[in-house]
Amino acid sequence: MPTVYNWQLGRPMEFPYAEAHPRTQFAFVFNINRCIACQTCSMSCKSTWTFGRGQEHMWWNNVETKPFGGYPRFWDVRLLGMLAQANPGKQAWDAGKPGTHEAPYGRFDGKTIFEATEGLVTPDGAKRALGYLPTEDEWAAPNIFEDHARWALDQALPAGAKLPEHKVWFFYLARLCNHCTYPACLAACPRQAIYKRPEDGVVLIDQSRCNGYQKCVEACPYKKSIYRSTTGTSEKCVACYPRLEGKDPLISPNGEPAETRCMTSCVGKIRLQGLVSVDPDGKWAADPTNPIYYLVRERRVALPIYPQFGTEPNGFYIPPRWVPRNYLEQMFGPGVGHAIEQYSCPDRELLAVLQLFRTTQQIIFRFEIEKGPKVAEIEVTMPDGSSRAQQIFNDTVIGFNKFGKEVVRITIEEPTFERPAIHANSI
Amino acid sequence: MPHDDLSHDHEQGRDHGVPPDPAHPSKRPVEPEHPMSLEGGVVFGDTGLMLRILAEELLMTGITPQDLDRMSHDSNYQALLAGRAALGDAAVDEILRAAAARVGSHHHRTWESSDEYRPATLTVSAGRSGGPRQGN
Numbered sequence: 001m002p003t004v005y006n007w008q009l010g011r012p013m014e015f016p017y018a019e020a021h022p023r024t025q026f027a028f029v030f031n032i033n034r035c036i037a038c039q040t041c042s043m044s045c046k047s048t049w050t051f052g053r054g055q056e057h058m059w060w061n062n063v064e065t066k067p068f069g070g071y072p073r074f075w076d077v078r079l080l081g082m083l084a085q086a087n088p089g090k091q092a093w094d095a096g097k098p099g100t101h102e103a104p105y106g107r108f109d110g111k112t113i114f115e116a117t118e119g120l121v122t123p124d125g126a127k128r129a130l131g132y133l134p135t136e137d138e139w140a141a142p143n144i145f146e147d148h149a150r151w152a153l154d155q156a157l158p159a160g161a162k163l164p165e166h167k168v169w170f171f172y173l174a175r176l177c178n179h180c181t182y183p184a185c186l187a188a189c190p191r192q193a194i195y196k197r198p199e200d201g202v203v204l205i206d207q208s209r210c211n212g213y214q215k216c217v218e219a220c221p222y223k224k225s226i227y228r229s230t231t232g233t234s235e236k237c238v239a240c241y242p243r244l245e246g247k248d249p250l251i252s253p254n255g256e257p258a259e260t261r262c263m264t265s266c267v268g269k270i271r272l273q274g275l276v277s278v279d280p281d282g283k284w285a286a287d288p289t290n291p292i293y294y295l296v297r298e299r300r301v302a303l304p305i306y307p308q309f310g311t312e313p314n315g316f317y318i319p320p321r322w323v324p325r326n327y328l329e330q331m332f333g334p335g336v337g338h339a340i341e342q343y344s345c346p347d348r349e350l351l352a353v354l355q356l357f358r359t360t361q362q363i364i365f366r367f368e369i370e371k372g373p374k375v376a377e378i379e380v381t382m383p384d385g386s387s388r389a390q391q392i393f394n395d396t397v398i399g400f401n402k403f404g405k406e407v408v409r410i411t412i413e414e415p416t417f418e419r420p421a422i423h424a425n426s427i
Numbered sequence: 428m429p430h431d432d433l434s435h436d437h438e439q440g441r442d443h444g445v446p447p448d449p450a451h452p453s454k455r456p457v458e459p460e461h462p463m464s465l466e467g468g469v470v471f472g473d474t475g476l477m478l479r480i481l482a483e484e485l486l487m488t489g490i491t492p493q494d495l496d497r498m499s500h501d502s503n504y505q506a507l508l509a510g511r512a513a514l515g516d517a518a519v520d521e522i523l524r525a526a527a528a529r530v531g532s533h534h535h536r537t538w539e540s541s542d543e544y545r546p547a548t549l550t551v552s553a554g555r556s557g558g559p560r561q562g563n
Contacts, residue, residue: 033484036504065505067470168513169472170506269488322477327470379529381479387529 001114004182005282008307008333010103014114016128016187021282025201026179026239027314028263028273029295029302031357033321033343035270037063037172042142044265045176049238054230057139060237061176061262064143067327068170072138075223076306079113080330082130083308086116091308093334104300105307105335112310113184113221129184129219139226171320174270176262177224177237178305178313179203181282185236188219200275201314202239210234221309244275244363246402256401257363269358274365289366291356291399292316299350301342303332318343321383345380345388351412352397360408364399371395375413478510478519482526492527499523 001014045061062071070076083091091110099105111118117127179196183203186194193209194216196202205216205225210233216225217234225236240260246252258264263273274292277285287293295302295316302316319328319336321344328336346354352369372394379387392412399408485495499507499519511519 033480034488168474168509169477170509320480322473322480324470324472376531378531381476381483381529385473385476385479 006112006182006310006312007102007283008105008304008312009112009310010105010107013112013182013310015182016114019282020196021181021278021280022196022198022201023278024199024275025181025278025284025314026244026273027276027292027296027316028271029292029316029318029357030174031270031318031354032171032173033270033318034268035063035172035174036268037065037143038267039063040265040267041174041262041271044261045237048240048261050235052230054228055235058226058228058235059142060224060226060235061174062142063172063174066171066173066331069143071142071175072134072223073141074138075134076331078132079130079221079309082132083111083113083116086130087111093308099300099335099338101297104297105303105333108308108333110308112308113219114182114187114310124190128188128215129221131184131188131219131221133214133218134223169323171323173317175222175224175305176315177203177239178222178311178315179237179239180314181312182310184219184221184309184311185216185225188215189213190215197241200239200241200244201278202241202244203236204238204241205234205236207231207233207235221306221311222313251361254403256403256405256407258361259363263358264361266358272357272364274363289368291353291364291367294353294367299342300335301339301346301350303335303339306331307333321381325383340383344382345390348391348393348395351392352395355397355410355412356399356408359410360399362401362407364407365402366400366404368398368400369395370398372411474510474513475518475522477506478514478522479526481506482523483530486526486530492523495523495527496520 001016002018003012004015004019005011006013041061042059042063046059050058050060059071064070087110092108093105094107094109097103097106113130114128116130120127120130179202181201183194183196185205186196186203189210190213191209191211193206193211195204195206197204212227212232212234214227214234216236217223217227219225220236225234227234240262242248243251243258243260246255246257248258251258257275259271259273263271272291272295274290276290276293277287279285284293284297286297288298295318302318304313304316307313317332319332319339321340325336328340332339342350348371349369353367356364356367374391375394376392378390378392380390382388394411394413396409396411398406401407482495485498486492490498495507498504499511502508507519510522514522
């Protein structure tokens, strides 16, 4: 197999195809400290792309309750188990050294889903990626029984049965296709029906070539390629590419790239989506005023999900501060400590950039910050439970679109306007 | 015996030659190959820390302490509600109160002046010329 460089693993790795990189890459950052699982993103995607016959079970975007939930059920637990079985006791990071630009989270010494298939031959031939095909039952519900803490405790157990005593904690994980740099779906397709667009790195399935073998469904570690029985083909998130191309006349009158439907509908303001420039060798071109680059590469406050799978996902998450550290490190790698330390008590620059989440439908390509006066000092909780003083400055952050036009200007203390009751419902 | 939904299910089952178990699914014994069996380890967390941080995060998004209290009684916000189930009302009330005291609510209010802004009387008609729409 050819060798490619995976910066999230901090090392070269095997991949069925030689390196070929897009000019820009679709990427997003979710702040899951603030997700309330309202499922508006899921519904906006559903009502746009997957409302047809045969798509009833398809949720290109879903929000699942961790640690119990998953769509399809137990998707991550099952694959982690398979990897642990393929490489017993060795799925570990060497995070001893401080992060570098080449290896920001250290080096992953275990096996990726591509490397774990060594010597694995099935009746169809050599396997290209370790994976499994979820059952119909596992696809049946996007978040069944997972968001009912009180119900589960009070109702679900037969009389006299007890679960192990532990303290309740959970968080909500919003997921969609990560439009990976090294997509397992693309690697596994025997028809070469899956391709990565050179202009924005979006991974698409060519419906005219797909024969419905479901190898992509089996191989995608995030289980974001889904089979549709009415067409006999597999389908997946298309990153709302007409919007990325600036073809929505209402949002993009002059062809400005716009965020996807699931991003723009987020009422909790936890999502920021963008496009980052990619060098010919696959590295993100240094661009510290691009908010996605700033959060992922400059400040390392947003981390890839399950980087050890080896697909170099382009979905990044600001990890929830209250979740047990060993669980977070399994999900986001050894960068968790640094990310939470940065986020828990952000400096004024990071705090300003965090205000850009969900402020405009157009993609922000560059930001600027204008400094303002100090307006408050608050006490925030650090991950170890201690408190730290945080100074709040009323800085202004300005976002610019692809063509350098200002599209958003927001202050830390965002003014909101409340109308007196006498004007309620007046036009 | 009256024909209720259950007996209707019986008829359906007989059509396929498999008499269904008349007991409600929740009352049936767990089968050996039950697909919902759960295997896993316990990851210990801290409910109090979760609530404390979650309250801070929501207050920073502009949610008021009053709304936060309402949300913590609402089954649509399970993380907050689970805290009440696990820690009790008094402990959760104190966590929310302390978070509001530490962080405040990041909410800057600007009120419209009702003196300068008077709503005009708006008449909605059927859009026909010749005065208000007449009856049938």
